[in-house]
Amino acid sequence: MRRIKLTVAYDGTDYCGWQVQNNGATIEGELNTALTQLTGQTVKVIGASRTDAGVHARGNVAVFDTESSIPPERFLYAVNALLPEDIVVVDSCEVAADWHPRHCNTEKTYEYRVLNQKLPDPMRRRDTYFVSFPLDLEKMRKAAGYLEGEHDFKSFCNVHTHVEDTVRTIYRLEVIREENVITFRVRGNGFLYNMVRILAGTLIGVGRGLIDPEEIPAMLKAKDRQAAGMTVPPQGLTLMKIDYLDGRVQTGGKGRRLKAGPGEGQLFRTSL
Numbered sequence: 568m569r570r571i572k573l574t575v576a577y578d579g580t581d582y583c584g585w586q587v588q589n590n591g592a593t594i595e596g597e598l599n600t601a602l603t604q605l606t607g608q609t610v611k612v613i614g615a616s617r618t619d620a621g622v623h624a625r626g627n628v629a630v631f632d633t634e635s636s637i638p639p640e641r642f643l644y645a646v647n648a649l650l651p652e653d654i655v656v657v658d659s660c661e662v663a664a665d666w667h668p669r670h671c672n673t674e675k676t677y678e679y680r681v682l683n684q685k686l687p688d689p690m691r692r693r694d695t696y697f698v699s700f701p702l703d704l705e706k707m708r709k710a711a712g713y714l715e716g717e718h719d720f721k722s723f724c725n726v727h728t729h730v731e732d733t734v735r736t737i738y739r740l741e742v743i744r745e746e747n748v749i750t751f752r753v754r755g756n757g758f759l760y761n762m763v764r765i766l767a768g769t770l771i772g773v774g775r776g777l778i779d780p781e782e783i784p785a786m787l788k789a790k791d792r793q794a795a796g797m798t799v800p801p802q803g804l805t806l807m808k809i810d811y812l813d814g815r816v817q818t819g820g821k822g823r824r825l826k827a828g829p830g831e832g833q834l835f836r837t838s839l
Contacts, residue, residue, distance in 0.1 A: 568632050570666060571639055573612070573646075576622070576625045580802065581653065584620045585627070593616070594654060594777040598629060601649035605642075606635040615668035615809055616675065619761075621801030623694065626657075626808035628668045672812040674738065676754045679767040679781045679803045684747040693749060696767075696803035702742055702774030710773040711740040711751075713783035714766060722768055724759035725798070733759060733790075742770065749774075752807075756799035761798050769796030 575594070583591035586748055587599070595614055602610035615628035642659035650656070682688060682695035683702050689698075714737055721733040737755040744750075751767050769786070772778040778796060784796045 568634055568664070569639070570632050570662050570664050571642055572640070572658075572660050572662045572666070572668070573629045573631075575627045575629060575655050576655045576657050577623060577627070578653040579618060579621050580695065582620065584622070585604055585614050585617045593786060594624075594627075595629075597651060597654055598646075601646050602633075604649055605637075605645055606633050608634065613668060615673075616670050616806055618806055619801055620718045621635055621683070622804045622806070623802075624806040627806055628809050630666065630668055632664075643722055657767065668809075673752055674756060674810040674812065675758060676752065676765045676807040676810075677758070678753075678805050678807050679751045680709070680804060681749040681751075681767070681771065682747060683744075683749050686699070691748075692700045692803070693802055696799050698771060700775050702749060703776065704742060704749070704774070706776075706780050707742045707749075707770045707774045709780070710780035710783050711742050713787075713836065714740050718787050719790055720759055722786050722792060723762050723769070725761040725765075726792050726793070728760040730759065735759065735762070739769070763804060764798050764801065765795055767803070768799040771799065772796040781785065 575598070577594055579594065581591050581592065582597075585594045587596045595612060598612050599610055600693050602612065610631050610633065612631045616624070618624060618627065634719045636836040639659055639661040641829075643656040644650065646656050646659075680695045681702070682691050685699055685701075687697045688695075717736040718732060719734050724733060735755055735757050737753060739752070739754045741752040743752060751763075751770055753763060753766065769778065773780055773796075
C-alpha cells in the first residue's frame, strides 16, 4: 500500500465546497469517484483544507492510499482524464505512509480579488467580488499592517467557529492593485472559519472610508465578531498554496531523494 499526494486546482463555483455532502457535488467527492474508477478500489482522499462552497484553489493538497501499480508521477495524467474540467490535479507524488496533510507544520497563502470599477464585468463574475465604490489603497495597506503578526482573531471569524484557540499568525498581508483588480494576499500559519473573507471585508470597509485604519487594534482587542467588517462572498477567494515546512524526506526502493521545497515536505518520487 502506497500513499499518494495530490496537489489540486479547481474552480469552486459549481461545488458545495471541498468536503463530501449529501446536498450536492463537492471537490472531494469528484476526486473520490475518479480515483475509485481509476484504481478499481474504493478511495477516500484526505484533504488539507476544506474550502467552502464557491471558493477556488490553485494548490490544495490531498492524499490517498492505493495498491495501484501506476507510477506516482503519472497519477495526475490518469486521473485528470476522469475529472470534470473545473478540477485539475497539477502534481502527484508518493509520500511516507504516515504523512498527513493536516498534521504538519504549514503556511497557507490565500488571495481575495476585488474587481474595483464602475460596472461589473461578466467575464470576472466567478473569480472576483465586484465593488463599484472607489477604494483608498494606502489606507487599506495601513490597516493591513495592524493585522500582521500574532493576534487573537476571534473578531475575524464566523460566530459558529468551534475551536478553543483563536490565536493565529499572519506573516504578510499585502494589498496589490493591477489595473481594476485589487488583491488581498495573505500568508499565515492557519486561518479560522471565514477569517480571510472577514479580513477582506474589513479592508474594503477601510478603503471605502467606513472604517479608520487605526480602529483595527481595537477590533482585535474586542474579540467580538460584531466589531469587525462584513464577510464578503466566496467567489473572490482562492487558496493559492500550502507550504509544508517539515523537511524530512522519505527515501528507499527505487526512489530518488528530493530537496524539500515549498509544499514538498516528506516527499518521495519513483524514478522516471
